[in-house]
Amino acid sequence: MSFNDKLVTIQGLSVEFYTEEGIARVVQDVSFNIERGQCYALVGESGCGKSVTALSIMRLIPDPPGRVTAGTVYFNGRDIYKLSEKQMRRIRGKEVSMIFQEPMTSLNPVYTVGDQVVEAIMLHQKKSYDQAWVDAAEMLRKVGIADPEQRAGEYPHQMSGGMRQRVMIAMAMSCRPDLLIADEPTTALDVTTQAQILDLLDSVKDQTNTSILLITHDLGVVAERADKVAVMYASRIVEKADSDDLFAEPLHPYTRGLLDSLPKLSQRPKRLVTIPGMVPEPLSFPSGCKFHPRCPLGSDDERCKSCEPMLREINPGREVACWLVKGYESEQERKEYERKYGKNHERISAQR
Amino acid sequence: MKENTAKTTNGYLLSVDRLRTYFPVKRGLLRRTVGHIKAVDDISFAIEPGKTLGLVGESGCGKTTAARTIVRLVPATSGKISFEGVDVLAAKGQQLKGLRRDISIIFQDPYGSLNPRMTIGNIVGEAIKVHKGIRGSELIDRIDMLLEKVGLGGSYRNRYPHEFSGGQRQRIGVARALALDPKLVICDEPVSALDVSIQSQILNLLKDLQGEFGLTYLFIAHDLAVVEFFCDEVAVMYLGHIVEKACAEELYRNPLHPYTRTLMSAIPQVELKRRQQRIGLVGEVPSPSNVPAGCPFHPRCSLCDERCMQESPALNEVSKGDGHFVSCWKQDEFSD
Numbered sequence: 001m002s003f004n005d006k007l008v009t010i011q012g013l014s015v016e017f018y019t020e021e022g023i024a025r026v027v028q029d030v031s032f033n034i035e036r037g038q039c040y041a042l043v044g045e046s047g048c049g050k051s052v053t054a055l056s057i058m059r060l061i062p063d064p065p066g067r068v069t070a071g072t073v074y075f076n077g078r079d080i081y082k083l084s085e086k087q088m089r090r091i092r093g094k095e096v097s098m099i100f101q102e103p104m105t106s107l108n109p110v111y112t113v114g115d116q117v118v119e120a121i122m123l124h125q126k127k128s129y130d131q132a133w134v135d136a137a138e139m140l141r142k143v144g145i146a147d148p149e150q151r152a153g154e155y156p157h158q159m160s161g162g163m164r165q166r167v168m169i170a171m172a173m174s175c176r177p178d179l180l181i182a183d184e185p186t187t188a189l190d191v192t193t194q195a196q197i198l199d200l201l202d203s204v205k206d207q208t209n210t211s212i213l214l215i216t217h218d219l220g221v222v223a224e225r226a227d228k229v230a231v232m233y234a235s236r237i238v239e240k241a242d243s244d245d246l247f248a249e250p251l252h253p254y255t256r257g258l259l260d261s262l263p264k265l266s267q268r269p270k271r272l273v274t275i276p277g278m279v280p281e282p283l284s285f286p287s288g289c290k291f292h293p294r295c296p297l298g299s300d301d302e303r304c305k306s307c308e309p310m311l312r313e314i315n316p317g318r319e320v321a322c323w324l325v326k327g328y329e330s331e332q333e334r335k336e337y338e339r340k341y342g343k344n345h346e347r348i349s350a351q352r
Numbered sequence: 353m354k355e356n357t358a359k360t361t362n363g364y365l366l367s368v369d370r371l372r373t374y375f376p377v378k379r380g381l382l383r384r385t386v387g388h389i390k391a392v393d394d395i396s397f398a399i400e401p402g403k404t405l406g407l408v409g410e411s412g413c414g415k416t417t418a419a420r421t422i423v424r425l426v427p428a429t430s431g432k433i434s435f436e437g438v439d440v441l442a443a444k445g446q447q448l449k450g451l452r453r454d455i456s457i458i459f460q461d462p463y464g465s466l467n468p469r470m471t472i473g474n475i476v477g478e479a480i481k482v483h484k485g486i487r488g489s490e491l492i493d494r495i496d497m498l499l500e501k502v503g504l505g506g507s508y509r510n511r512y513p514h515e516f517s518g519g520q521r522q523r524i525g526v527a528r529a530l531a532l533d534p535k536l537v538i539c540d541e542p543v544s545a546l547d548v549s550i551q552s553q554i555l556n557l558l559k560d561l562q563g564e565f566g567l568t569y570l571f572i573a574h575d576l577a578v579v580e581f582f583c584d585e586v587a588v589m590y591l592g593h594i595v596e597k598a599c600a601e602e603l604y605r606n607p608l609h610p611y612t613r614t615l616m617s618a619i620p621q622v623e624l625k626r627r628q629q630r631i632g633l634v635g636e637v638p639s640p641s642n643v644p645a646g647c648p649f650h651p652r653c654s655l656c657d658e659r660c661m662q663e664s665p666a667l668n669e670v671s672k673g674d675g676h677f678v679s680c681w682k683q684d685e686f687s688d
Binding site: 045046160161162163190191192193194195196198199217218219220221223224225247257258259261262263264265268269270271272273274275276278279 | 410411517518519520547548549550551552553555556559574575576577578580581582600601604614615616618619620621622623630632633636637
């Protein structure tokens with residue numbers, strides 16, 4: 001039974017891009033599961049690999065230059081990397097659909113929005129054009145567009161950003177997909193519109209039991225909307241937990257840094273807490289833990305510098321990849337480390 | 353009532369009085385003006401030296417147009433802007449050149465606002481050459497000093513913008529804005545295009561520079577949490593009007609305009625205990641070419657009644673002398 005609950009199972013996914021300067025490993029060893037009706041969030045800063053992870057679920061990584069070098073993606077019990085391109089086309093838009101950050105550039109400017117929703121419906125369902133129009137108008141009404149019959153005849157440029165995003169959602173939901181991938185769905189929108197769109201996604205999720213993979217950099221949005229969270233940094237998941245647990249007690253120093261650097265309402269500190277330095281480029285990732293040059297805890301630790309930590313479950317439901325988090329390191333590893341580098345390590349652990 | 357909000361230049365570095373910026377809408381064969389987009393409609397505010405005023409609002413509310421009018425990039429329709437006693441809108445020749453020296457801008461988009469064909473040194477140094485006539489090694493010294501101040505270092509002088517990340521480019525933008533020792537710096541959404549961990553770095557940098565050079569900021573943003581951290585005083589704009597204005601602490605403790613309250617409740621909160629009931633907002637911002645009669649917010653306001661639909665409320669001080677101004681007929685509903 002438990003297998004049926006899992007809509008998407010990603011195991012050890014790695015994606016590389018071949019560029020003139022070298023091989024960019026943009027996603028490394030990423031694993032997570034999305035259950036039915038769940039909102040799963042991938043959080044991280046630009047360039048951390050979150051969008052590429054999402055595209056690889058749709059098998060949309062351009063090859064060349066990109067390539068999925070390892071890992072499996074199971075969707076509804078099928079390994080999608082074993083399907084033919086024809087079978088894949090039937091899944092895209094029907095079982096998995098996607099909405100993008102920039103609703104203006106992802107809608108076609110020379111077709112009316114109604115036509116674009118109709119196209120999605122007719123591609124996957126055996127319906128007449130007239131019937132598809134009726135369905136499209138109904139879909140537009142469901143996403144909160146007033147007077148849908150008339151507005152379906154309008155072009156994208158006649159609509160505001162929030163309206164366009166609603167059209168995108170209508171299009172994505174028109175075939176009742178099992179999974180909706182929302183790639184920064186509200187980043188280009190104002191806060192009040194953002195709240196409206198997120199409420200809409202929530203109600204769509206509840207009505208149709210669709211799972212949502214929410215990709216965002218906004219921790220506030222994640223805290224309010226997601227059931228589970230994976231934090232990505234420089235191509236890897238560094239922390240994975242239930243949303244409430246993660247925000248109650250972030251374990252990885254990067255997660256903590258992100259949360260601390262947000263200005264919060266009704267607190268007026270003199271300065272903001274910052275994470276020094278900047279996000280590394282995929283072509284020049286540092287050795288060892290990729291966060292160590294910016295880490296407030298471990299920049300002196302020999303192990304952090306030389307050996308990359310993998311994601312480990314240290315408490316039930318809490319997975320983290322950091323040598324310095326309590327309970328991460330096994331007894332054997334600790335002894336081995338002390339033999340190699342002396343007691344120096346203990347000094348750093350004690351700082352926590 | 354407006355006299356309260358815009359005093360003379362006494363004690364203020366910049367004062368804006370009843371500023372209007374309209375854009376004509378032209379139609380037909382003869383390009384006749386058929387109407388106006390009222391981007392900025394009768395706004396007044398003033399900034400004391402060394403302080404930061406935040407201008408907040410959603411896209412299309414006129415905050416950027418207000419800033420562009422202040423630096424004379426867009427002609428004003430009516431109103432008065434004075435900067436250190438100089439009438440900005442009437443300035444010409446040397447006087448205008450002086451204003452261009454004293455007021456500078458940091459732009460939102462760190463990718464679009466740097467010329468890709470110029471080196472960082474030229475970008476930062478161009479204004480120094482034009483305005484101060486400094487050349488040669490003295491110029492290079494100044495450029496290095498500026499780059500150092502924003503945390504980049506002089507070795508970057510000969511590189512091109514594409515070699516830098518978003519956060520670094522924004523630092524270059526800051527260095528360019530500071531090149532002529534300005535008195536007023538207009539920051540137009542300086543951090544909204546940056547990643548979270550970089551945002552806080554740039555905000556801290558701007559704060560440090562303010563302390564060091566005694567800068568005055570006009571800070572334009574849509575993120576209320578950022579504005580609260582950064583500003584001394586905040587003005588909330590909606591459809592070209594200022595609907596509420598107060599010192600930051602007061603505004604966040606006691607927001608009175610329904611629009612301000614909505615904006616605040618819409619911010620997604622990380623902390624569980626801070627999450628509040630979201631005030632839903634119906635519909636969308638109306639087009640500035642067709643502003644509703646009466647209070648501009650009335651079609652979306654839950655408290656709206658007859659009077660709101662007909663008469664436009666003025667920006668009034670809540671109680672005398674507390675510096676909290678609100679433009680709402682229903683302001684008493686929320687007073688604590």
